[in-house]
Amino acid sequence: MASIKALDDRRNYIILEDAEAVLFAANQFIEIAKKAILDRGQFVVALSGGSTPRAIFQELLHYKKDIDWSLVKIFWSDERAVPPTSSESNYKMAMDTAFGELVLPENVFRMPAEKDLETESLQYESFIQETCLAFDLVMLGMGDDGHTASLFPYSTALDIEGRLVVPNWVESKKTWRMTLTYEGIHRSRAIIFYVFGKNKAEEIATVLKGPPHFHEYPSQAVGTKKNPALWLLDKSAASCL
Numbered sequence: 001m002a003s004i005k006a007l008d009d010r011r012n013y014i015i016l017e018d019a020e021a022v023l024f025a026a027n028q029f030i031e032i033a034k035k036a037i038l039d040r041g042q043f044v045v046a047l048s049g050g051s052t053p054r055a056i057f058q059e060l061l062h063y064k065k066d067i068d069w070s071l072v073k074i075f076w077s078d079e080r081a082v083p084p085t086s087s088e089s090n091y092k093m094a095m096d097t098a099f100g101e102l103v104l105p106e107n108v109f110r111m112p113a114e115k116d117l118e119t120e121s122l123q124y125e126s127f128i129q130e131t132c133l134a135f136d137l138v139m140l141g142m143g144d145d146g147h148t149a150s151l152f153p154y155s156t157a158l159d160i161e162g163r164l165v166v167p168n169w170v171e172s173k174k175t176w177r178m179t180l181t182y183e184g185i186h187r188s189r190a191i192i193f194y195v196f197g198k199n200k201a202e203e204i205a206t207v208l209k210g211p212p213h214f215h216e217y218p219s220q221a222v223g224t225k226k227n228p229a230l231w232l233l234d235k236s237a238a239s240c241l
Contacts, residue, residue: 004230007208010223013231013238021196021234022052026059028232029137032190033067036136043067044132046075046180047099048139048149049090052194056139057098069102073131075124077138078150078179079111113178117167121178125165128184135188138180140229142195146207146217149185150177154215157181185222191229193219198236205240 002024004014016024033043047053074094082088091110099108109127112120128135140148150168151157157168157179164184168177185191195204207217208231214221223229 006228007231009225009228011208011229011231013208013233015233015235015238015241018196018234018236021232022055022059025056025194025232026063028192029056029060030063030066032137033072036189037068037071040136042071042073042132044073044075044136046077046135046138046188047090047094048077048141048194049079049093050141052141052196053139054093054097055196056194057094060102061098064102070104070107072103073107073109074099074103075109075128075131075135076111077140077185078177079113080150081113081117081176081178083114084110084112111165111178113167113176117176117178121163121165121167124178125163125184128164133187137190137192138185138188140185140191140193140219140222142193142200142203142207142219144200144203145172146203146219148193148219148222150179151182151218152177153218155218158215158218158221182221186224186227188227191222191227193222193229193231195231195237196234198239200237201240204231204233204237209241 002014002016004012007013036043079090080088084091152170155168157166163181168179
């Protein structure tokens with residue numbers, strides 16, 4: 001049975017069999033939700049985009065009766081500057097995959113990022129503060145360049161303090177994004193990275209075992225001594241560690 005191990009004083013990790021990783025992640029999601037509902041009467045999660053979360057979301061459809069989904073509230077860790085109908089939208093992916101069926105419409109807090117991003121980011125920050133003192137779970141991935149959420153290498157959002165949500169210009173993609181800041185991410189009771197697949201193996205080794213270069217590899221900066229981040233890896237993603 002795989003067990004959680006400490007990487008350093010800010011980060012833990014667990015390595016799973018490739019075929020078991022998605023199931024483990026879905027089970028863990030449900031267990032965190034059960035505890036949050038028992039302790040605080042609701043489960044508040046910030047979702048991620050990407051192919052790995054999509055697979056986890058699909059698996060959650062098998063857990064319709066395991067928790068009271070009317071007590072689940074969903075936010076997002078980041079969003080592209082596109083309308084909610086766009087195939088590029090993290091919101092659309094999550095809703096089409098599972099959450100449109102699982103979660104009540106009034107408990108869905110889309111991260112709008114297609115009009116006035118500064119105003120929309122402040123409004124989203126207010127929604128978070130009004131809904132919960134802290135997320136129960138923030139789901140994160142890691143890009144090939146070491147970014148997480150929409151905290152991209154050398155982008156201005158990496159250095160912003162005192163904000164939970166900000167617009168962020170991504171020079172490498174010549175586009176705007178909206179993202180949780182580090183402060184926004186760290187205001188979660190559980191911070192979990194989901195990185196599966198051989199194509200991320202070299203980057204995982206750099207980010208987890210290499211020297212700290214937070215501006216070059218923003219995902220390295222996630223996690224604090226009081227609130228360590230957990231990296232969920234399958235054996236393929238961990239093959240270069």
